[in-house]
Amino acid sequence: MKVLITGGSGLIGTRITQLLQEKNIEVVHLSRSPSSKFGIKVYKWDWKKEEIDEACFNGVTDIIHLAGAGIADKPWTMSRKHTIIKSRVETANLIFKTLKKLNHSLNAYISASGIGYYGAITTAKVFKEADEPHNDFIAKSCIYWEKSADQFSDISSRVVKLRTGVVLDKNSGALAKMDKTVKYGIGAPIGTGKQAMPWIHLDDMAQLYLDILLDNSFNGVYNAVAPEKVDNEAVTKAIAKALNRKLFLPNVPAFVLRTIYGELSDIVLKGSHVSAEKLLNAGFEFEFPKLDEALKDIYK
Numbered sequence: 114m115k116v117l118i119t120g121g122s123g124l125i126g127t128r129i130t131q132l133l134q135e136k137n138i139e140v141v142h143l144s145r146s147p148s149s150k151f152g153i154k155v156y157k158w159d160w161k162k163e164e165i166d167e168a169c170f171n172g173v174t175d176i177i178h179l180a181g182a183g184i185a186d187k188p189w190t191m192s193r194k195h196t197i198i199k200s201r202v203e204t205a206n207l208i209f210k211t212l213k214k215l216n217h218s219l220n221a222y223i224s225a226s227g228i229g230y231y232g233a234i235t236t237a238k239v240f241k242e243a244d245e246p247h248n249d250f251i252a253k254s255c256i257y258w259e260k261s262a263d264q265f266s267d268i269s270s271r272v273v274k275l276r277t278g279v280v281l282d283k284n285s286g287a288l289a290k291m292d293k294t295v296k297y298g299i300g301a302p303i304g305t306g307k308q309a310m311p312w313i314h315l316d317d318m319a320q321l322y323l324d325i326l327l328d329n330s331f332n333g334v335y336n337a338v339a340p341e342k343v344d345n346e347a348v349t350k351a352i353a354k355a356l357n358r359k360l361f362l363p364n365v366p367a368f369v370l371r372t373i374y375g376e377l378s379d380i381v382l383k384g385s386h387v388s389a390e391k392l393l394n395a396g397f398e399f400e401f402p403k404l405d406e407a408l409k410d411i412y413k
């Protein structure tokens with residue numbers, strides 16, 4: 114087995130790389146700006162110029178596609194929306210086209226996707242993999258992202274797509290932003306606080322990618338979320354508890370976020386629960402099924 118990770122320099126890719134190295138599985142990265150951070154071979158690509166170092170595919174049996182412009186990094190201007198979609202879809206297309214040209218087949222193509230597939234909406238429904246997608250920007254992005262993965266069924270024995278919830282880690286991602294406000298004593302739930310916030314511990318996220326690589330029975334789409342369902346208020350309270358801080362401010366009004374972030378604010382102001390049942394039935398064992406335990410581990 115030799116695994117190629119796109120966007121492997123990011124939060125999830127870094128942890129997967131460490132896990133693969135611990136298991137002595139060969140791993141290489143594709144990056145826009147290769148560095149020697151991991152002591153592995155990192156190849157360069159530039160999807161805007163349709164350039165890719167074809168040597169990156171030498172001996173590769175499996176690909177994990179994580180690359181993509183940060184969804185919540187900048188306000189969703191029209192140009193940012195294009196970048197969010199193209200950096201995921203055109204990168205996948207470039208890999209596919211190159212592998213076809215090289216007549217190179219794969220054991221597995223595993224692509225990140227998001228729970229945004231079900232839309233930035235608040236409903237009582239608990240979404241499952243067979244549910245229809247929503248029709249807002251974030252859902253459409255996930256639809257295009259997943260379609261770009263589906264084409265790999267032509268050259269890969271398996272195509273797996275992970276509709277990922279908020280990945281929890283101390284140093285980056287959503288939790289790092291949320292816990293800063295709690296640490297500074299200005300933490301508070303956002304909007305009504307009742308919007309669902311499907312989540313997964315970074316270690317479970319990385320272990321899931323590893324299990325999928327090693328277990329051929331994983332195929333198709335899975336919600337990558339922990340089984341415990343919580344809302345924004347519960348997460349904020351759990352962070353305060355884990356950090357031994359008090360929350361005393363009223364909720365941050367929705368209009369404040371809307372004014373600052375525009376449409377992007379929808380992904381924090383709205384949210385529905387997502388089911389982990391398919392993943393559990395597939396035999397995945399969460400190390401951190403409960404939020405309190407996950408946060409205890411993260412802040413230990």
Ligand SMILES: NC(=O)c1ccc[n+]([C@@H]2O[C@H](COP(=O)([O-])OP(=O)(O)OC[C@H]3O[C@@H](n4cnc5c(N)ncnc54)[C@H](OP(=O)(O)O)[C@@H]3O)[C@@H](O)[C@H]2O)c1
Pocket residue numbers: 119120121122123124125126143144145146179180181182183184196200204225226227228277278279280281286287
């Ligand atoms: N973290 C979460 O909570 C979460 C939740 C749902 C879905 N996901 C998805 O899972 C994937 C991995 O997540 P992550 O948290 O590890 O992401 P991340 O830390 O933002 O890393 C993504 C990587 O993608 C590459 N990248 C960034 N902008 C790019 C662009 N414009 N064009 C091409 N490549 C670009 C970068 O690698 P180089 O600089 O080396 O090129 C970056 O390290 C992402 O697609 C993300 O949307 C993450």
